[in-house]
Amino acid sequence: MDPLPGPKGKKQSKLLISTGFELRNEQEEKMENAFMMVHNRINGLSERDSHDAIIQIISESKMMHESATGGLLYGLLVEPQNAQKYFSLLALTANDAWYCALCNVNMVVIELYPKLRTEAREQIWFFFREAIRANVPKIDNVLNNLIRTLNDGLDLKDIRATLSAVTSLLNGNHTWLSNLRPKASLIPVTLQTLSRFICDLSAYPQCDTLRNQMISLCDWLLHERFLDCAQLGRDLILVIMRISKIPQFAVIWRQLFFEPTKLAPNFGGIEELMSRSFANFQTYRVSVAIQRKMEFILKLKVPMHEKHMEWFRKQHLNNPEAGNLRAEAIRCALFIPIGPDSPPSAADMKVIFITNLLSGAMAGVEQQWCKLQLFWDWFCFDPSIPGGHLAVEPGFCVIKHLLLSQHLLANSLLDFLIRMSSELWPPMQNRIVSSITNAFKAVTDHNINLSISSVLENSFVPKNLRDSLRETFKGLVRTPTVTQQPNKSEPSTSLIIDIDAESFDTESRLLISDASETPSTSATNGNIPSALEDESNENEEEESESFLEKINDLLPAVKEEFRDSIESLAHATNTEIDMSEMMQKLLTNVLDNEDLLDEEQTELLAECLLTIFGKRLRPKKPFPPRFAQSPEFLDEVFNHPLYIIFRNLCLTPDGDATRQPLLSLIAELYEKCASVSYLLLFFLCSGLNDQNDNYVSAYTDLCHILEKSVIEQLVKDLEQCHVDDYVLFGHLIPFVYAKFPSEAMSSPELMKLLADSIDGRQIADIVGEMIEENISLFRKDSFTTIVNASYSWDTLSKLIFWQLVHAENVPIEWMLPLLPKIQLNEQAEAATNVYIMLQRMDREPTMNLIRIILSRRPPDFFTVKCIRILIREQSSALRVAEHIGNLIDKLIQSGEIHPSNVKQRRGTPRNVCLEHVFAHLDNFRQTCLSDSVKKERKDAAESFLALPPLQNAFALARGADKITDLRIRFNELFAVIEILSDEPGQNPRTRRYKSQKRLIDNNEAMLFLYLWKDDSKSKRRKAMIDSDSD
Incomplete structure (x- = not known):
């Protein structure tokens, strides 16, 4: 048997569908060579002699045994008429319990099945039928992989054929299925896969017969092998939920909840399933090819993943028949392990991958099903199971990631969790709420970089949604130990992950004073709420007990000169005025005894102060909007003792030696409570009546003490501020750009934080400040650096960034260094906004701009678009x-004709050559003068090309001998320019006829000139040779 002849003598595969451009598959070639060896040995022999020949081959060596097995399998696949003969010979070689044969079948199914010819696929199905009839051991494991190929997003035609074959095969072998070993994986894999297709194929009437066969098979599996199906654990509930509207499964769905023992003896029902999870079945949700591509994408770095994700979607999720495969991929991705050998970015890339799949789902049933697959483990989370947090952490990270890029979708996920807690199954509502709460806690307990407050207190989460989260998942909030007096408003709550008043580490989310409290009554009346709340003496005594014990433990180590002041501050009455007075006395003591304030004492003082402030420090809530417009509110906030330290520092002259101990104390406070430094910024912004620029030195000196650059500390502080209080964050941004202009306007990191974090109201405030010229966000020398950095940002961040650019009216000249490098596909947002800048230009284009635009390498649509805008x-x-x-x-005169001849000269901002200029103009001609272009645009292009400066330049180019090759290459451009130089008023038909005729004549003339020059060169060369011979 010879392979089919292919084009140009190349052998065409009888096994695989391939094009003439692909190399032959190595495994197929190996099997084909083995088959030729076997075929030559048994060709023409009787059945008995064939058996003897095969036995002789396999007894020669292990390698010959493997070759013979692969060759016989190849013959079975490509020669249907002899398939029974080859299967009998395979059975003869099965002295290893079919191990070698099944390995070859596995290889074909996993690696080659999508490319198999139709005849070969039918032979694969024949092999499985015969193998089941012969009761081949472990054939069910190989059949698993055939079923898995269905989860590849194939066309409906391919799906129907394989699906029908598998369903018929299993429906016809119930006895074999019944005799499978307990807990065989084929049973749950079949149920999980077919249940998806039962739903997906309901939209295709031509598949009703096949769908009924699958329903019959799944019904039989659930009734006869339920315990095997229960290996799916909680995913079995998803399987039956998906098909529960079908009458056969509606009965099973009711039994699962109310009569579980009818399904299996001693079965605990829905609660037992919810407590089970077996991740080893998750990979069967997608094909091996999809799994490998997912694992490959997780190894990539941003933004290298984008083109691979796009290809992944087109390859596997673009078909309407892909159905709910997107949700299956999300579920599978949750359980892809991130091992020690995985790159550091693998966990983040998993989140990005899931986010891409989720955001691409169609609104409605498909998107809701994707959400359910993502959060299914949240509804039955058990913190006692080791490693259980790994299944819920990606869901939390997806919410956090979407809040930066697609906050509406992120909010819908949070709303989904709230609704499902009560609607999924009302009798288990308390357990589901507890599970979701425990899932939130587990995420933050196992990953110090994740904080519940970063999601639940995010500025993009609406207030009503935040309130619903607190109300639904009360386990995430705690009631303060201080009880309120009767007839007071209900006590406020705070996120449980925020530390209490006795702990001050860098992860704290605390804000000085109760200024963040915004009672609904005050908001209703339109008044700014009070910054402080009165507390009773009884509550004060109860609250003081814990921190006084810690103060008493710390005091023995404090120097005697400071001890009395600390005690007085600790026992001060519960009013800000008394505490402020005691704080001022302590600072006076510190400055009077500066020589005693060593590093150890500074640390002790900082710890004492934070412990004392603890009863006034509360887990943060955002400041009320427009709080800066209320002097009363600011006065109450800045009466807190912490701001006494800030005020003393700011009012101390720069050269005064007493600044150093104050700075050291604030630095130590910052090391223990990360909010201190941005609160210093807040005080500099709003706490001083006299806005003296010299006060800013207090912050810069603090940065020096902390051994950090000013911009590095600014970015870190504003990041922390945005997490703690997004309203205060928006208030500080204009101040930072106004008082730290050189650092802020040069920082891509600060601009990214700004673009990632501000909301619509804050954008309006900042743009208003820019229009009034109170602040400026950009400057020329650093603008290109920020634009370059923005290429890797999320799309929403880029849009906000460019909105700020246009608000400041940045001129196009600032973009000139980047114009030659902009990639239209990769940096589409930058290209778009260059178009807007060109359209809004209030001055005529300069030679520098035109030179840089034309220096881009052709062909280039960006250049053409820029020219069209400019004209x-x-x-x-x-x-x-x-x-x-x-x-x-100039280029003709200087000889800068081709790219290779371009020399960098002083005064030329970018290299440009005549060839590029002609190429761009020719591209402009083809784009703007084609028949499909609107008349207005075509007329504008013709008018531009007919302008005298261009006509004169091309007339000069026609007479330049040094560019003959360019005239030949761009002969149509030259012809069009010449045609457009004709007198106006000609009949359009006459002009069109002349245009076509002149193009032909011009082509012939250029060709003649080229051949004449070539002939002249040949004659000169011949004359030189004759002269040498003489």
Whole structure:
């Protein structure tokens, strides 16, 4: 048997569908060679002699045994008429319990099945039928992989054929299924896969017969092998839920909840399933090819993953028949392990991968099913199971990631958790709420980089949604130990992950004073709420007990000179005025005894102060909007003792030696409570009546003490501030850019934080400040650096960034260094906003701009688009034509014709050559003068090309001998320019006829000139040879 002949003598595969451009598959070639060896040994022999020949082959060596097995399998696949003969010979070689044969079948199913010819696929099905009839051991494991190939997003035609074959095979072998060993994986894998297709194929009437066969098979599996199906654990509930509207499964769905023992003796029902999870079945949700691509994508780095994700979607999720495969991929991705050998970015890439799949789901049933697959483990989370947090952590990270890019979708996920807690199954509502709460806690307990407050207190989460989260998952909030007096408003709650008043580490989410409290009554009346709440003496005594014990433990180590002041501050009455007075006395003591304030004492003082402040420090809530417009509110906030330290520092002259102990104390406070430094910024912004620029030195000196650059500390502080209080964050941004202009306007990190974090109201405030010229966000020398950095940001962040750029009216000249490098596909947002800048130009285009645009490597649509924008106005078009004409003239005179001849010269901002100029103009001609272009655009292009500066430049180019090759290459461009130079008023038909005729004549003339020059060169060369011979 010879392979089919292919084009140009190349052998065409009888096993695989391939094109003439693909190399032959190595495994197929190996099997084919083995088959040729076997075929030559048994060709023409009787059945008995064939058996003897095969036995002789396999007894020669282990390698010959493997070759013979692979060859016989190849013959079975490509020669249907002899399939029974080859299967009998395979059975003869099965002295290893079919191990070698099944390995070869596995290889074909996993690696080659999508490319198999139709005849070969039918033979694969024949092999499984015969293997089941012969009761081949472990054939069920191989059949698993055949079923798995269905989860590849194939076309409906391919799916129907394989699905029908598998369903018929299993429906016809119930006895074999019944005799499978207990807990065989084939049973749950079949149920899990077919249940998806039962739903997906309901939209195709032509598949009703096949669908009924699958329903019959799944019904039989659930009734006869339920305990095997229960290996799916809680995923079995998803399987039956998906098909529960079908009458056969509606009965099973009711039994699962109310009569579980009818399904299996001693079965605990829904609660038992909810407590089970077997991740080893999750990979069967997708094909091996999809799993490998997912694992590959997780090894990539941002933004390298984007093109692979796009290809992944087109390859596997673009078909309407893909159905709910997107949800299956999400569920599978949750359980892809991130091992020690995985790159550091693997966990983040998993989140990005799931986010991409989720955001691409169609709104409605498909998106809701994707959400359910993502959060299913949250509804039955058990913190006592080791490693259980790994299944819920990606869901939390997806919410956090979407809040930065697609906050509406992120909010819908949070809303989904709230609704499912009560609607999934009302009798288990308390357990589900507890499970979701425990899932939130487990995420933050096992990952110090994740904080519940970063999601639940995010500025993009609406207030009503935050309130619903607190109300539904009360386990996430705690009631303060201080009880309120009767007839007071209900006690406020705070996220449980926030530390209490006795702990001050860098992860704290605390804000000085109760200024963040915004009672609904005050908001209703339109008044700014009070910054402080009165507390009774009884509550004060109860609250003081814990921190006084700690103060008493710390006091023995404090120097005697400071001890009395600390005790007085600790026992001060519960009013801000008394505490402020005691704080001032302590600072006076510190400054009077500066020589005693060593590093150890500074640390002790900081710990004592934070412990004392603890009863006034509360887990943060955002400041009320427009709080800065209320002097009363600010006065109450800045009466807190902490701001006494800030005020003393700011009022101390720069050269005074007493600044150093104050700075050291604040630095130590910052090391123990990360909010201190941005509160210093807040005080500098709003706490001083006299806005003296010298006060800013207090913050810069603190940065020096902390051994950090000013911009590094600013970014860190604003990041912390945004997590703690997004309202205060928006208040500080204009101050930072106004008082730290050189650092802020040069920082891509600060701009990214700004673009990632601000909301619509804050954008309006900042843009208003920019329009009034109170602040500026950009400067020329650092603008290109920020634009370059923005290429890797999320799309929403880029849009906000460019909105701020346009608000400041940044001129196009600042973008000139980047114009030659912008990639239209990769940096689409930058290209789009360059178009807007060109359209809004309030001055005529310069030679520098035209030179840089034309320096881009052709062909380039970006250049054509820029030219089209610049020539919309007649005066601007004339200036562009003059610049291009002058440029052509200079390039001809200087000899800068081709890219290889371009030399960098002083005064030329970018390299440009005549070939590029002609190429861009020719691309402009093809784009704007084609028949499909609107008449207005075509007329504008013709008017531009007919302008005298361009006509004169091309007339000069026609007479330049040194560019003959360019005239030949761009002969159509030259012809069009010449045609457009004709007198106006000609009949359009006459002009079109002349145009076509002149193009032909021009082509012939250029060809003749080229051949004449070539002939002249040949004659000169021949004359030189004759001269040498003489």
